Amino acid sequence: MKIIRGIAVSGGIGMGTAFLFTSNPPELKKVKIPESNVETEKERLSKVIASTRKELTDLQVKISKFLGNEFGDFLEVQIQTLSDPALLSICHRNIGDSYSAEYSFSKAISEIAKPLLDSKVGLFKERLADIEDVTNRVLRNLLSLPSVSIIDVPKDSIVLAHTIPPSEIVLLDSRKVNGLATEIGGRTSHIAIIAKALEIPAVLGVEHLLDNMKNDEPVVVDAQRGQVILAPTSRRIQMYSQEIKAYKERRKSLITKKPPQTVITRDEHKIDVSANIELTSEIYALERYGANGVGLFRTEYLFLTKRRFPTEEEQYRIYSEAAMQLKPHPLIIRTLDIGGDKVFPGYEEANPFLGWRAVRFLFDNEEIFLDQLRAIVRASAHGSVKIMFPMISSLSEIRFARRLLDSAKEQLRDRGQRFDPEMEVGIMVEIPSAALLADRLTEHVDFFSIGTNDLTQYTLAVDRGNEKISALFSHYHPAVLQLIRRVIGAGHKAHIWVGVCGEMAAEPLGIPLLVGMGVDELSMTPCAVPFACKIIRGVRVDELRKIVSKVMEYSTATDVVRYLRRKLSRTYPDLAKLFLERKNVCYL
Ligand code: PEP
Ligand code: MG
Numbered sequence: 001m002k003i004i005r006g007i008a009v010s011g012g013i014g015m016g017t018a019f020l021f022t023s024n025p026p027e028l029k030k031v032k033i034p035e036s037n038v039e040t041e042k043e044r045l046s047k048v049i050a051s052t053r054k055e056l057t058d059l060q061v062k063i064s065k066f067l068g069n070e071f072g073d074f075l076e077v078q079i080q081t082l083s084d085p086a087l088l089s090i091c092h093r094n095i096g097d098s099y100s101a102e103y104s105f106s107k108a109i110s111e112i113a114k115p116l117l118d119s120k121v122g123l124f125k126e127r128l129a130d131i132e133d134v135t136n137r138v139l140r141n142l143l144s145l146p147s148v149s150i151i152d153v154p155k156d157s158i159v160l161a162h163t164i165p166p167s168e169i170v171l172l173d174s175r176k177v178n179g180l181a182t183e184i185g186g187r188t189s190h191i192a193i194i195a196k197a198l199e200i201p202a203v204l205g206v207e208h209l210l211d212n213m214k215n216d217e218p219v220v221v222d223a224q225r226g227q228v229i230l231a232p233t234s235r236r237i238q239m240y241s242q243e244i245k246a247y248k249e250r251r252k253s254l255i256t257k258k259p260p261q262t263v264i265t266r267d268e269h270k271i272d273v274s275a276n277i278e279l280t281s282e283i284y285a286l287e288r289y290g291a292n293g294v295g296l297f298r299t300e301y302l303f304l305t306k307r308r309f310p311t312e313e314e315q316y317r318i319y320s321e322a323a324m325q326l327k328p329h330p331l332i333i334r335t336l337d338i339g340g341d342k343v344f345p346g347y348e349e350a351n352p353f354l355g356w357r358a359v360r361f362l363f364d365n366e367e368i369f370l371d372q373l374r375a376i377v378r379a380s381a382h383g384s385v386k387i388m389f390p391m392i393s394s395l396s397e398i399r400f401a402r403r404l405l406d407s408a409k410e411q412l413r414d415r416g417q418r419f420d421p422e423m424e425v426g427i428m429v430e431i432p433s434a435a436l437l438a439d440r441l442t443e444h445v446d447f448f449s450i451g452t453n454d455l456t457q458y459t460l461a462v463d464r465g466n467e468k469i470s471a472l473f474s475h476y477h478p479a480v481l482q483l484i485r486r487v488i489g490a491g492h493k494a495h496i497w498v499g500v501c502g503e504m505a506a507e508p509l510g511i512p513l514l515v516g517m518g519v520d521e522l523s524m525t526p527c528a529v530p531f532a533c534k535i536i537r538g539v540r541v542d543e544l545r546k547i548v549s550k551v552m553e554y555s556t557a558t559d560v561v562r563y564l565r566r567k568l569s570r571t572y573p574d575l576a577k578l579f580l581e582r583k584n585v586c587y588l
Pocket of ligand 2: 390430451453454
């Protein structure tokens with residue numbers, strides 16, 4: 001048995017037999033052709049480009065129909081590349097120089113992709129994967145090579161690959177694929193987005209995954225712990241079989257199909273429980289798990305599927321459809337949080353989490369920001385839309401963001417377009433400087449949503465994605481708790497509502513702690529909602545307040561967690577199982 005670690009990008013555990021997916025680029029030689037063949041060669045290439053474009057367009061229509069437009073968007077760059085008239089004319093010029101269609105095409109692609117490689121902004125790393133993908137598809141068609149496709153996987157497979165190109169990942173069939181692992185790719189790659197949306201357990205960035213790996217060997221993908229287990233022992237298989245069974249049962253039991261109910265504590269304090277989403281296709285999950293609207297719509301994923309900055313019109317369509325679907329429940333749209341570990345302009349930084357991220361990037365790219373602001377403001381005419389600015393570190397940033405929001409509204413008034421003039425404007429409090437100055441920020445916003453993932457990372461100087469130091473990353477560190485309490489207190493003093501949308505809002509110990517601190521809203525991954533509702537309905541705020549007072553006396557995260565586990569499980573024996581669970585997450 002061999003265990004290799006990687007990045008867990010979705011939940012769950014999958015067990016099955018290995019299906020090695022390889023999509024090696026076709027071998028390419030610099031072949032010269034006789035002059036007399038030039039015209040037929042040009043014709044051959046034009047035909048193959050046209051038929052490949054049709055192949056991709058058909059695929060896009062099919063995928064958009066079954067999985068939603070956001071998935072169809074994955075193929076947009078590839079279709080556009082093949083529709084570019086410049087591509088064909090460069091290819092013809094190369095063939096005119098007596099090169100074969102194959103060589104001429106790949107030379108032309110390199111020329112077309114060069115500005116993409118050189119540009120700073122507007123280059124999304126993923127676009128290069130698209131270019132490579134479409135090039136290989138055309139070359140395979142030119143050479144009449146059989147295509148290897150993920151569509152051919154047998155049932156109960158675990159797909160193992162170095163990487164999976166975009167046009168293949170969209171073909172993944174969750175009824176046949178039990179799990180997925182790749183050597184490259186991270187949390188925001190196209191592979192992660194699809195795996196999450198299709199709820200396929202996936203572990204990415206697994207180094208040397210394919211070394212000595214053979215088809216049909218037994219494999220486990222443990223996306224709870226971020227591990228791939230090759231040739232598991234029979235004891236391990238038995239352990240995982242039980243875990244998978246329990247996981248499936250729990251998952252099934254979570255589905256409520258009831259419309260969102262008011263969630264109140266035993267002493268009648270109302271808490272809004274809403275969901276974090278990354279794609280609008282996840283809205284179905286809200287209904288399934290009973291969430292009260294969207295507390296955080298992370299729009300950067302929309303930009304990632306498009307691999308470019310979407311236009312105002314494209315964004316307006318998406319935001320307004322989501323607002324209509326959710327009405328009367330709220331939709332909190334967060335402006336683009338590009339940078340950090342997320343979608344990334346083609347630009348390397350030594351310290352991306354402290355760098356050109358979110359509003360810092362948008363303030364330097366006003367046109368991109370204004371497109372998004374106008375789209376969000378216009379969507380407010382169709383439902384209960386609120387706007388939220390991430391990564392705010394100072395009052396000047398709020399002022400600047402609001403100034404741009406006012407210009408966006410002014411432009412819409414000039415155009416005679418409708419919007420809700422009362423739309424709420426909030427900020428994420430996720431940087432310690434904002435938390436410390438929260439009382440000075442309240443008069444400029446309608447709400448605070450505390451981003452505990454970043455607040456913990458920046459308060460403790462612990463990279464939230466670095467496995468090596470993950471033991472240091474704790475929302476229960478007294479310094480983090482003091483900041484959270486301060487923000488809630490400042491918000492309430494100024495009569496604005498305060499929510500939490502980081503992972504802590506989905507943790508069994510975090511929920512009572514935050515409720516005891518007085519939080520008004522908790523927003524979390526949709527499948528955590530039933531657990532959170534169960535906890536909230538089982539507790540009393542007056543009791544939790546006393547527990548919070550005691551917690552604030554402790555000086556280490558370990559002491560806080562130990563006390564919370566013991567005290568909460570004794571105070572609420574019905575919920576003890578959740579509070580005592582080893583892995584401190586509420587969802588599966
Ligand atoms: C957070 O930082 O807690 C948060 C919710 O935002 P994100 O995880 O998208 O950075
Ligand atoms: Mg954040």
